[in-house]
Amino acid sequence: MIVVETNKLSKIYTHDFIDVEHGRLRFNFMRRTVALADLDLQVGKGEIVGLLGPNGAGKSTTIKILMGILFPSSGSAKLMGRPLGDKAVKAKIGFLPENPFFYDYLKGEEFLDYYGQLYGMSKADRRKRIRELFDYVGLPDHAPNLPLKGYSKGMLQRIGLAQAILNDPEVVVLDEPQSGLDPLGRKEIRDIILSLKDRGKTVFFSSHVLSDAELICDRVAILNKGRLVAQGELGHLLSSKIKDYEVIVTGMRKESVEALRPHAIKCIERDADVLFIFEKEDDVREVLRRVIDENARLVSVTPRRDTLEEYFIREVTRGPGAAETGAQGGAA
Ligand SMILES: Nc1ncnc2c1ncn2[C@@H]1O[C@H](COP(=O)(O)OP(=O)(O)OP(=O)(O)O)[C@@H](O)[C@H]1O
Numbered sequence: 001m002i003v004v005e006t007n008k009l010s011k012i013y014t015h016d017f018i019d020v021e022h023g024r025l026r027f028n029f030m031r032r033t034v035a036l037a038d039l040d041l042q043v044g045k046g047e048i049v050g051l052l053g054p055n056g057a058g059k060s061t062t063i064k065i066l067m068g069i070l071f072p073s074s075g076s077a078k079l080m081g082r083p084l085g086d087k088a089v090k091a092k093i094g095f096l097p098e099n100p101f102f103y104d105y106l107k108g109e110e111f112l113d114y115y116g117q118l119y120g121m122s123k124a125d126r127r128k129r130i131r132e133l134f135d136y137v138g139l140p141d142h143a144p145n146l147p148l149k150g151y152s153k154g155m156l157q158r159i160g161l162a163q164a165i166l167n168d169p170e171v172v173v174l175d176e177p178q179s180g181l182d183p184l185g186r187k188e189i190r191d192i193i194l195s196l197k198d199r200g201k202t203v204f205f206s207s208h209v210l211s212d213a214e215l216i217c218d219r220v221a222i223l224n225k226g227r228l229v230a231q232g233e234l235g236h237l238l239s240s241k242i243k244d245y246e247v248i249v250t251g252m253r254k255e256s257v258e259a260l261r262p263h264a265i266k267c268i269e270r271d272a273d274v275l276f277i278f279e280k281e282d283d284v285r286e287v288l289r290r291v292i293d294e295n296a297r298l299v300s301v302t303p304r305r306d307t308l309e310e311y312f313i314r315e316v317t318r319g320p321g322a323a324e325t326g327a328q329g330g331a332a
């Protein structure tokens, strides 16, 4: 079952650019920014999908359209099979915005209680759920009674996440959930996202932190300048791209090392150990043959794949043309 679906979703922002007076005529140029162009995206039930892309790629625009904060310029989207704006569906979606607004003087517990009331939760339910959530998102014991103005960036991010999952939603949409967190905090958010998946939830989140996305996503979609440059299972996107093989042997005969050296991208000797990097699998086989013949020892063979970061940088730098930003002139 597909729970998030976009069809040719596009967003063009039109904003005032320049006002020029020429004699009695006044020209008003409008600048258009194509923030999102024909995005086709699908997120299946129970999946963790990462929406990745550099600054200005259109991640927040996509998420804001899905959450009903912005209207698309063209195209359409569905959540849980229903068109955007369906009230019954909205009640099953949790959302952490990119820059959440917090009422400084509310205490942590009051903040979540306020949202719990908006969701129509009973007082008893709110009390039980809020207590669980403070623990679940890793906030310290004093957090419930601390006004939000006393929260650190990481604590605010956590309480924002608690708010997003307060009503036990089916689909959780998070815009940069790891922003502002230290490595331990990022790991904790990853663990929370994984535990949401374990409980059958669907998580759709945007991120800059590629290594975090690599660790938890079933699938990723990479946006650049408003266009989708790649989408798919991480294993599939990366596994087709074994870059090279790292082979470490020990006790190999000098003549063998010299015979293999011209085939290797790298050959480093240290004492009895030799590290080779080969591009071709056939060269790895040749090493193995010699290791057996010479009674040498194989220490390791490691196929080295692209990391998501390497893949991302390559796709984004050679991605489709620049966003169509242009000026439309008109006399006023
Ligand atoms: N309200 C707006 N008016 C005009 N242009 C906008 C507006 N909001 C976003 N944009 C432009 O749309 C493009 C996409 O912005 P968006 O915020 O969706 O990117 P993003 O991928 O979330 O970036 P970041 O990683 O920095 O959060 C950018 O070029 C941005 O300048």
Ligand SMILES: [Mg+2]
Residues within 6 Å of the ligand: 059, 060, 061, 098, 175
């Ligand atoms: Mg953003």
